[in-house]
Amino acid sequence: MDGKWKSYAGLVAVAAIWGANFGVSRNAMETFDPALFVFLRFGLAVPCFFLLLKWKEGSVGLPPKVMLQLAAIGLVGVTGLEIAVMYSIKYTTLANASLLNVAPWPIFAALFAPLFVKESFTRRLAVGGAAAIVGVTFIILGGKEGLDLSSGHMVGNLLALGVSAVGALFNLSCMPLMKRYSPLRVSAWFILFGALFMIPITLGSWGKVDWSGLGAGHYAAVAYNVIVCTVAAFIVWNASMFKIGAARANFFRYVVPATAVIAGLLFFDESISGWQIVGAVCMAAGLVWISTEKKREPAPALTRMETTEGAAP
Template sequence: MTQQRLWPVYLMLAFATSTWGSAFVAGRFATETFDPVTVSFLRFFFAALILIPMMMILEKDRPKPSKTDWLLLISLGLTGIAIYNIAFFTAAKYAPIVKSSLFIASNPVLIILLSGLFLKETITKRNVTGLVLALTGAVIIITNGQILATLRNGLEPIDLVLLFAVICWALYSVLGKVALKKFSALTSTTYAVTIGTLMLMPFAVYETSWSQVEAADWVVWSSIFHMSIIVTVISFLMYYQGIKIIGAAKASLFINLMPVSAVILAVIFLDEPLLLAHIIGAMFVFTGVTVGTRTKPLWIHQQKRKARKTAS
């Protein structure tokens, strides 16, 4: 597929991963009433109610999973739905959003390494350059430009939770690429969400009281529905489709857009300060994504188009 035809795919991935940034703010609102496990369960329970009938209608000829496939799908539900989201919402409740967004944005490093190791995907110099630029921007955002001071302070317990989330999401992304060799994006997502929801259900039922349900206001429920429909159903499908078209390594670069949107939304809805470091970091992120996804300079494609016109 030519670079020109890939731009709609890049825009789709940019929208999907930017939308994930809103989950940080929505998660903060939701965890004010419910515990992280319950928020995770409710998010994917409502998403499953949409995805299951959608899959039944649109994927009538979907392949039947084998025993090996079930193991793969269970791994997707465990890593990307159950464990990752417990860690994510724990961070949303106890950690600053800008800090959480950096840890999550570091996913591409591990995803690219795992993709090259297990999926044998080619890692180009442009991928590496784009990755370095994007991660540099993410580091600037999270540290407010005080990188050395952050390194001296060391890791906090919540940082270990976020690091665990990074590992789980990287595994989920790479396993998802394997699943897409047999199943469609819709089918893979539906199986993963349904399995993850079933894993979360007993823990959510145990820790949630009826008084918590009654105490949840419209902001809490709106946040949960937003994460279910927009962040989960729509964005997950877009991300999976992007992985299928351009590969897990290149698609993972777009995850660096998530901290940018998270910071912007945190400033708007949570009154967190917008600093010059955030703006500079965002510029690095966008530059990194552009460099990492472009296989050849734009002027080369322009020269080829002119040559074809001249030849015709």
């Protein structure tokens, strides 16, 4: 398996992990306040990131100017984004939130990409992306809730749409930094800052948890979120996204709702409709179409001798 296919496989695996986490987290929310659970996920991941960074690269530091950049990225992309996701779910239906949080994200990434990186938006990417969008729409709207655009859900809908736009900018803002520093180093620092900014939000939640009554399932849910969904997933996603480009990588987020539907079937005995199956096939076809595009090789640069020979005396 060459590097390109390893990157695509990594994106699919991470998206599947995040999708399965819907079922794991839904159970955990019965015990933990959502903000506290998110803080535990990212806060406990911080020492894991820095120990791994020290072991693999021998140092953990960054210039102060870069730290400030990553503090802003952590504030917006971790703290702000996670809070917005929670409130979008609170103020609209789960179907609305799922669709608006996920479907427009790759579109915004493709539109904003020229501001951060040099990525071409090819015809194959447009066709495959369109098929994937149709597929993920069928997956989400094929459930029982459907789409509800009534005025009562307008705040939640706008928040969910904002998550897609801000999330795309969050991904893209990391790309220039990952050209200078490793994805592991960039991830470690923005997650550190994101966790720190979450602390004030959780102050009223600690006393609401019956810590002595926590069982093995609660600890397993936290461990899964910390080690698998955050440490391993962020490292693999950012490294894969850096190799194949943010615009292409973000279309693979559509695997998240597909896996969440399967998790609902396994954990909560939820049904899968025919439209969701059709959507999954359509989405998979679009992603395969995107991933099989051959990378265009740049024209070979002239050597110094060739340039000299072709020049006028």
